[in-house]
Amino acid sequence: MKHTFIVSTLMTCFLGFIAAANMPDYIQVCHRNDPELSKCLKSSVHNLRPYLAKGIKELNCPPLEPLYIGDLTILDGSGGLTVKAKKLSILGASNFEITKLRASTEKRRFDFELILPHLQGDGLYEINGNILALPIKGNGPFSGNFTNFVAYVRVQYDIKSVNDLDYLNVKEFALKIRTGKGNLKLENLFNGDKVLGDVINDTINQNFELFTNEVIAPIARALEAKFLVITTKILENFTYNELFPV
Secondary structure, X not given: OHHHHHHHHHHHHHHHHHHHHOOOOOOOOOOOOXXXXXXXXXXXXXXXXXXXXXXXXXXXXXXXXXXXXXXXXXXXOOOOEEEEEEEEEEEOHHHOEEEEEEEEOOOOEEEEEEEEEEEEEEEEEEEEEEEOOEEEEEEEXXXXXXXXXXXXXXXXXXXXXXXXXXXXXXXXXXXXXXXXXXXXXEOOEHHHOHHHHHHHHHHHHHOHHHHHHHHHHHHHHHHHHHHHHHHHHHHOOOOHHHHOOO
16 A cells, blocks of 8 residues: 555656646746745746737737737716726736735635836827816827836636646636826827816826826726736646646
């Protein structure tokens, strides 16, 4: 019995080694029982960044650069302000840096804290209502630069069996964003009135954190959906034992 157990253990380790050797360059394997699992996983995700930027065709994984959000209702008017974005596109999402990571195979949960050093966004906007006690109305192109935004990500997963093979399955993917510094430029406010437009743009940028805190939640939900798609594409293409061997 003892001999059988030893052989079985050795075979499991050997198969894990073979699987790791056959993994693509963008996947850095982490052993599930590694006491430094969080550190390994952080390195593994960082290793993915240049591949995520361009997209991974064999996994049908879309590129992060640029990250296309599309059309989005940011504020629905219930608070006195309607804000809509169209053709929203973001550059810089792949340059994230993981500052904290906790991995628990027992709780089947990963918690990340990321810093996004610099994001650049552009698209079209529609805005109508009041902001900081000032009336505002307009539509047209917009651009923005965002520095040192912080994202908090929680991933809860389980293990599902498909054709007698185990895969990680994301049960919950939650993302929250804490805003940082930056600036916005809304063109064609008040039908192109430069004086009024400059007043509103200056007011927004002088109160940038306050303004972005009002509009960040729906943007975070859109980013959450995009990152969930990418995460799922990766996990469904590799078994649990390939990604996290014993």
